[in-house]
Amino acid sequence: MHTIHVNLGPRSYDIAIVSGDLTGVGTFARRRVKSDKALVITDENVKGQAERVAEAMRAAGCAVHLAVRPAGEGQKSLAVAGELYDRLVEFQADRRTLVVAVGGGVIGDLAGFVAATFNRGLPLLMVPTTLLAMVDSSVGGKVAVNHPRAKNLIGAFHQPVGVWIDTAVLDTLPDREYRSGLAEVVKYGVIMDADFFSYLEKHQETIIGRDPERVRHIVARCCQLKAGIVEQDEREETGQRAILNYGHTFAHAFESVGRYGSWLHGEAVAAGMSCAARLAQRRGLVPEDVTRRQNDLLRAFDLPIAPKRWPADALLAAMHNDKKALAGQLRFILPCKLGAVAMFDDVSEAEVRNVL
Ligand SMILES: NC(=O)c1ccc[n+]([C@@H]2O[C@H](COP(=O)([O-])OP(=O)(O)OC[C@H]3O[C@@H](n4cnc5c(N)ncnc54)[C@H](O)[C@@H]3O)[C@@H](O)[C@H]2O)c1
Ligand SMILES: [Zn+2]
CATH class of the missing domain: 1.20.1090.10 (Dehydroquinate synthase-like - alpha domain)
Structure with a gap:
């Protein structure tokens, strides 16, 4: 495992780079947050990978819900964020509930926005699955949804508690x-x-x-x-x-x-x-x-x-x-x-x- 530390004082975190290991994400997450509940957000194209992440979180002692969205930029909307807030309410999420984004930049930005805003901020774990998300959008804390008239207009800075990059998931990327x-x-x-x-x-x-x-x-x-x-x-x-x-x-x-x-x-x-x-x-x-x-x-x-x-x-x-x-x-x-x-x-x- 190769680890890169992002030094931001109290908002510091690690980026772990592995190949062919989605299981390790469970302990990686549990070492960083005391959550005993996690909402894993993903899209249909990487549902398989997200299920493996969910399994790893369960093995590490978390109760897990999985929210599978259709793929595409259209998901970055306030309406979809609203549906995810509903899921968190049903799940009786508290301040420590972990939001896990398994997907490309769309899922990262959407899940990150939900994590930044629900209950004034939930911990966020990024598991990027596109090359763009691995090298850019999953690091740095910019999260957003789109306004009908402008991209990324409604957003926040919300750093993740960690980024888990398994480069083997790129095998299925078009x-x-x-x-x-x-x-x-x-x-x-x-x-x-x-x-x-x-x-x-x-x-x-x-x-x-x-x-x-x-x-x-x-x-x-x-x-x-x-x-x-x-x-x-x-x-x-x-x-x-x-x-x-x-x-x-x-x-x-x-x-x-x-x-x-x-x-x-x-x-x-x-x-x-x-x-x-x-x-x-x-x-x-x-x-x-x-x-x-x-x-x-x-x-x-x-x-x-x-x-x-x-x-x-x-x-x-x-x-x-x-x-x-x-x-x-x-x-x-x-x-x-x-x-x-x-x-x-x-x-x-x-x-x-x-x-x-
Ligand atoms: N927050 C930031 O700093 C930042 C930076 C750059 C871009 N972005 C945002 O990122 C978004 C674009 O991200 P993207 O390029 O990752 O697009 P994306 O999330 O739409 O993913 C592209 C496509 O690949 C599919 N996919 C993802 N991983 C896969 C895998 N491993 N195997 C098979 N299919 C897979 C997705 O389902 C989707 O259809 C834009 O909304 C952009 O605004 C944010
Ligand atoms: Zn760019």
């Missing part, structure tokens, strides 16, 4: 979802770690082939990098955490104009990073070589490196609607070299149109 998760992996290399970027370039074949050793390494490295950022700026106040939004100003616009049906999140992020790198190159921040290496790697992972033929006006309007736009000014994270980025609030609309 290829497109896996590759989409790789976009966020590439992101960590570009924003923070040039050596890691080179590692991805060097081992791209075995990474695509999901070689267990490679997968463990990339998950561990990304969690370590994310933990480091969250430790410095837990609530995205100083700007340090904002570097994780590299490529995302563009990506959110692609997702929104494509009505969330066109691309998976990671696909939009890949095209978004490509636009951001070109914008940086045009500003003279990075040489052409950086844009090229990033594009080559994204292409090797079968990810898009340019937006579809969406009208630039619609994309710009979507960017201005994004909750990260401050007082009408768009904010971009741009590379300064491989492994380092900075935040820019002075990018003109003309520059954005140019790279779209």
Whole structure:
């Protein structure tokens, strides 16, 4: 087992990375919380894994209820959160009842939101099952449901008591979802770690082939990098955490104009990073070589490196609607070299149109 500690004072926790061990999650949880009840929340596609987690929790002495939701972003709603509150009430949940999220980012965000709000906060255990959730959404405490007019608008910061990552659960993850998760992996290399970027370039074949050793390494490295950022700026106040939004100003616009049906999140992020790198190159921040290496790697992972033929006006309007736009000014994270980025609030609309 590889353990990464996230140091947040009283909200500190461990991320455990294992391969082929969903049983250990029972003792992992019981060592961290005194809960004798747990609500395991999952979706239909990973019900089997969630049942194994539930079994492990029972073996560790917990009474367990299982809530199985349909898969999909539509579950991140206040209505669904309401149904889960009902389950907790029926279950006579108290302050110590553990909420366990077994699934991708949708289940993590939804279960996390329920845990953050029910009874002013229940302990939360994350058991991510997509690559994206392992390297990004299960770490850092951002939880949310969507408002009909904006994604993740209703949310909170609620750190988990632990994260249990069993990389073997990725065996059943569809290829497109896996590759989409790789976009966020590439992101960590570009924003923070040039050596890691080179590692991805060097081992791209075995990474695509999901070689267990490679997968463990990339998950561990990304969690370590994310933990480091969250430790410095837990609530995205100083700007340090904002570097994780590299490529995302563009990506959110692609997702929104494509009505969330066109691309998976990671696909939009890949095209978004490509636009951001070109914008940086045009500003003279990075040489052409950086844009090229990033594009080559994204292409090797079968990810898009340019937006579809969406009208630039619609994309710009979507960017201005994004909750990260401050007082009408768009904010971009741009590379300064491989492994380092900075935040820019002075990018003109003309520059954005140019790279779209
Ligand atoms: N909180 C954060 O910090 C944060 C960060 C990034 C993204 N997010 C959120 O995460 C969500 C996207 O997460 P996602 O990409 O994991 O999508 P997802 O949760 O929708 O999972 C993708 C699909 O894969 C299926 N699946 C999951 N694990 C599987 C497995 N092991 N085998 C087979 N199928 C499996 C799911 O049922 C779903 O159909 C978005 O809502 C986004 O807003 C949150
Ligand atoms: Zn993202």
